[in-house]
Amino acid sequence: MEAEQRNQAVPAVEIADLSVAYDSALALDKVDLALPAGQLIAVAGPNGAGKSTLLRTLVGSLKPRSGRVLIHGEDAERQRRSGQIAYMPQHEQVDWDFPLSVGDVVLCGRYGRMRMEGGWRRFLLPVMASDRHRDAAREALQAVDMEDNIDRPIETLSGGQRKRVLLARALAQDARLLLLDEPLVGVDRRSEELIMRVLCRQRDQGRTVVMVTHDIAGARRDADFAVLINRRVVGAGDPNKLLSDDMISRTATDAWLSNRGKRYSPDLLEIA
Amino acid sequence: MTATLQGAGEAVIDLLIAAMMVVVNLLPEALAEPFQYRFMQRALLTSILVGAVCGLLSSYVILKRWSLLGDAISHAVLPGVAIAYLLGWPFFIGAFATGALTSLGIGVIERNTRIKSDAAMGLMFTAAFALGVVIISQIATSTHLMHILFGNVLGVRYPALMLTLVAGVLVLSVVLLFYKELLIYVFDPVQARSQGLNTSVIHYGLILLLTLTIVASLETVGIILVVAMLVTPGATAYLLVNRLSTMLMLSTVIGIVSAVLGLFLAFQFNVASGGAIVLVVTGFFLLAFLFAPQRGVVTRWARRNIGQGLPKADL
Numbered sequence: 238m239e240a241e242q243r244n245q246a247v248p249a250v251e252i253a254d255l256s257v258a259y260d261s262a263l264a265l266d267k268v269d270l271a272l273p274a275g276q277l278i279a280v281a282g283p284n285g286a287g288k289s290t291l292l293r294t295l296v297g298s299l300k301p302r303s304g305r306v307l308i309h310g311e312d313a314e315r316q317r318r319s320g321q322i323a324y325m326p327q328h329e330q331v332d333w334d335f336p337l338s339v340g341d342v343v344l345c346g347r348y349g350r351m352r353m354e355g356g357w358r359r360f361l362l363p364v365m366a367s368d369r370h371r372d373a374a375r376e377a378l379q380a381v382d383m384e385d386n387i388d389r390p391i392e393t394l395s396g397g398q399r400k401r402v403l404l405a406r407a408l409a410q411d412a413r414l415l416l417l418d419e420p421l422v423g424v425d426r427r428s429e430e431l432i433m434r435v436l437c438r439q440r441d442q443g444r445t446v447v448m449v450t451h452d453i454a455g456a457r458r459d460a461d462f463a464v465l466i467n468r469r470v471v472g473a474g475d476p477n478k479l480l481s482d483d484m485i486s487r488t489a490t491d492a493w494l495s496n497r498g499k500r501y502s503p504d505l506l507e508i509a
Numbered sequence: 510m511t512a513t514l515q516g517a518g519e520a521v522i523d524l525l526i527a528a529m530m531v532v533v534n535l536l537p538e539a540l541a542e543p544f545q546y547r548f549m550q551r552a553l554l555t556s557i558l559v560g561a562v563c564g565l566l567s568s569y570v571i572l573k574r575w576s577l578l579g580d581a582i583s584h585a586v587l588p589g590v591a592i593a594y595l596l597g598w599p600f601f602i603g604a605f606a607t608g609a610l611t612s613l614g615i616g617v618i619e620r621n622t623r624i625k626s627d628a629a630m631g632l633m634f635t636a637a638f639a640l641g642v643v644i645i646s647q648i649a650t651s652t653h654l655m656h657i658l659f660g661n662v663l664g665v666r667y668p669a670l671m672l673t674l675v676a677g678v679l680v681l682s683v684v685l686l687f688y689k690e691l692l693i694y695v696f697d698p699v700q701a702r703s704q705g706l707n708t709s710v711i712h713y714g715l716i717l718l719l720t721l722t723i724v725a726s727l728e729t730v731g732i733i734l735v736v737a738m739l740v741t742p743g744a745t746a747y748l749l750v751n752r753l754s755t756m757l758m759l760s761t762v763i764g765i766v767s768a769v770l771g772l773f774l775a776f777q778f779n780v781a782s783g784g785a786i787v788l789v790v791t792g793f794f795l796l797a798f799l800f801a802p803q804r805g806v807v808t809r810w811a812r813r814n815i816g817q818g819l820p821k822a823d824l
Contacts, residue, residue, distance in 0.1 A: 296703040318705035326699055335572065335696055335754050345696065348689045349704030360686040364754070390751040392730075397615065410704070 247310040249274040249445035250295065254295060255304030259292050264290040266468045268304070274413075277449045279439040279456035282466040283488060288449040291328070291466065292416045293390050296324045308414060316414075320349040323412035327419050328399045333392050339402050340387040342388070343374040346409035352449070377409035378402075380435050397428035404432060415439060417448040433459055454479050513608050518671045525674075526550050529557070529822050543776045552662045554659025555769035556672050556786070558677045559729045559738070564764020565684060567743030568757050570717065577627060578612065579715070580738040581634035583723045583732050585611030590657055590727070601672050601724045608720040660731030660783035662772060669728045676725035680718050684757070691701050691715065692753060701797060729768070730783040737787040738764060741794050748797040748804050763793055 250272040257265040264287040272278055280288050293299045295306060297317055308316040316322055323346065344363050347370040352359055358367075378384040381401040386394070394402065400420060405414055418438070421429050436446050437459060450456050456463055456476050463476035471488050472479045524742050533544050533553070570579050586604040593603025611633050618629040645654050656664070684691065693701045694711040701708050719739070726735045746760035771786030778785075799807045 264700075293699060297703040297705075298697055298699040298708075314705065320704060322703050324700050324703035326697065330699065332572075336751050336753050337696065338752060342696075342805060345693050345700065348693050349706075351689060352704075352706075362685070362688050362754075386559055393752075406700070416703070470516070 239390065247274060248307075249309060250447070251307040251310070255294065256302045256457045257287070257294050257299055257301050263302075263468065265294070265466075268466070268470055270464065270470050270473060272447060272464070273462055274309070274445050275443050276445060276461035277436060278462045278464065279443065279460035279480075280447060280464045280466065281451070281456060281480065281485075282471070286467045286488075288466060289418050292324070292418050292447070292449060295416055302419060306334060318349075320353065320410060321413045323410040323415045323465045324406035325403045325407040325415070325417040328396065328403060330401070330418075331399075333394070333399065335391065338387070339378070339383060339389050339394070340374060341386065341389060342391055342402055343377055343387075343409050344370065346377070346406040347373055349410065361441070363397065373411060374405075374409045375485055377405040377489045380408055380438075381405045382431060388415050396423040399433065400424050400453075401428060404435065408435070413444055415444060415446045417446070419449050419451070421448075421450060421452055428495060429455075433447065453485060456480055515667075518674075519667055520669055522554070522667065522674065525803055526554055529554055536811035540773070542772065545711045548663055548665075549772075549776065550577045551665050551667075552772055552782070554768065555662055555665045555729050556772045556782075557765050558670075558673045559726045560742075560762075560766070560768030560786075561734065561761050562673075562680050562707055563738035564742040564761040564767075565680060565757060566719060566722050567739050567741070567764065568746060568753070568760045569691065569695060569743070570739050571747050572753075573715070575719070576632050576736070577742045578615075579723070580736045581615065581630040582608045582612055582716075582720050583735050583739075584634040584641075585637035586720075586723060586727065587657065587732055588637050588644060589641075591641050591644035591648065595644070599668070600727075602684070603718060604724040604727065606755065607637060608723060612716045612720065625750035627811045628824055640688065656731070658731050658733050659781055660727065660729050662729045662782040663776075665728050671764070673729070676721050680722060683718060687711075687714075690719060701776060730786055734783045737790060738768075741787075741790045742767065745790070745794045748794075748801040764792065767793060776819045 248271040249272070252268055252270040255265055255268040255270075256263060268287075268291070275310065280291065282288050289297060292295065295308070295313065295338055297314060306313045309321065314323075340364070344366065347366065348363075349367060351361065351363075353372060354361075375384060375387070378387055381404055382403060383398065383401050383460075385454070386398065392398070400423070404420060407417065417436075420432055424432065433455065436448065440446050440461070459479050460476045462474065463479045464473045465471040465479055465484065465488055467488050530550065532539050535541075544553055551600070552622050570576060586608045589603035589605065589607030589760075590600045591603075592607070593600045596603075614633050615629045616628065616635070618624055624632075635823070642654075645657075646757070659817040690701075690706060690711055693704070693706065696710055699706050722739070723732075723735050726738065730738055742760040743756070745763050746756045750756050750759055767790035768786050771789040772782055774789065775782035775785040797805065799805050802808060
């Protein structure tokens with residue numbers, strides 16, 4: 238009980254002086270940020286603000302130019318190796334013609350844990366995975382209401398179903414921190430409600446859920462904590478205060494000013 | 510020490526050939542007859558191994574979109590062969606070295622300039638190939654060059670066969686033992702990172718396997734045509750199945766069958782073995798392209814125009 242309270246006190250993510258660049262363009266510029274554990278956290282900001290870059294840096298696929306990242310108070314790579322960071326990409330990032338079934342993809346979320354098993358079991362093919370892993374994958378599919386599609390090839394899925402399969406893969410991992418890149422884009426109302434219900438339940442079970450979103454109204458309604466970024470952290474805190482129309486439009490205007498001369502779509506302005 | 514190792518290797522090969530001949534002798538006499546020659550037996554074993562290794566890896570090449578990289582490495586092997594010949598080393602050491610160096614060079618250009626990977630590959634492999642041609646034109650006969658470029662499986666000797674066997678065992682064990690790592694890396698490298706996998710190691714490991722396979726296939730199908738064996742079996746299987754595991758098995762089988770059939774036809778009609786093998790595998794691809802159950806051009810046309818009552822593909 239005490240240990241649990243102490244865990245809640247340690248932030249899920251602590252970022253200090255983080256800069257990430259593509260070639261010469263800075264995508265994140267000296268970001269300092271602490272994300273509280275056990276909460277549903279919305280990350281918002283205009284296009285090109287570095288939201289996906291932030292997630293990819295936490296996941297470890299982008300090397301920061303400078304700065305430090307701690308996850309659950311520990312070195313980020315150690316947390317990755319122990320399977321505590323689950324990731325859900327935008328669905329365009331994945332090749333849906335890949336010859337895999339829905340069940341295969343969700344089982345990918347267990348590969349990290351399978352590799353932690355001792356001795357020769359570490360090398361077992363996924364078809365030989367123990368029931369523990371199969372059950373976790375099946376439960377994750379049930380949670381997103383896709384268990385009837387477990388044997389379907391992924392190329393036959395609709396957009397909303399693809400999102401749900403990627404979410405199930407992240408759930409199957411049973412990680413303490415979930416990083417989700419725009420889980421609500423391109424899904425119908427029913428899928429959106431289902432996904433939000435699943436995410437709230439994950440939060441209620443004590444996990445930290447970080448989602449990049451453009452849905453400001455939804456973030457105000459469901460999130461416990463919000464981060465507004467535009468290459469730097471514009472603000473972090475109570476979603477209802479932070480994601481006011483005034484704040485959003487100021488951020489979008491800033492982005493517009495700093496992007497002047499480049500092509501820029503002020504989609505946040507439209508929402509706000 | 511090396512002598513005993515060599516002796517053991519040859520014993521293993523002789524054992525494999527003996528086992529293979531048990532099966533071959535069950536075939537009708539017209540088919541089995543060419544394989545009574547010793548050189549044809551060695552050629553058959555080499556073809557089976559090369560077909561299997563190339564076929565297996567070709568699925569990954571297709572899914573990772575590495576066809577051009579395969580092309581690049583295979584050309585880059587040529588200067589290595591030439592330099593090894595000059596220094597009196599076994600050819601595969603040089604071939605492996607320049608093949609691997611070129612793939613590293615491609616990465617260096619890509620990371621440090623604004624040049625994209627296709628141009629970086631085109632640039633590096635033609636340069637390496639040109640170097641190879643220049644060296645070889647000084648030191649060897651054109652027959653020798655022709656054999657490297659187009660292969661000569663009928664002339665395969667023990668050392669080359671040994672290399673192919675080692676490459677085959679290595680590639681097969683890596684794919685079996687690291688099936689999960691390869692799958693997740695090829696499908697979604699970012700998610701692979703989130704689970705703490707070292708994607709650079711997997712990336713370069715896969716490139717090294719590819720290089721090893723190309724070097725091991727050199728004497729069978731040659732530098733130019735090995736690309737076909739690294740692309741076509743996988744492409745054919747990709748049109749036929751929906752699961753990675755079945756795709757891997759099918760592309761391996763297609764590789765083996767093409768290599769064996771091609772070898773047989775080459776002997777029967779006295780034509781170049783590398784060319785015959787590639788034509789056979791391309792034939793398989795054409796069949797799949799036209800008649801694959803779900804994705805074939807003719808099949809889909811028939812489903813649209815004739816089989817109105819047939820259930821539509823669930824798309």
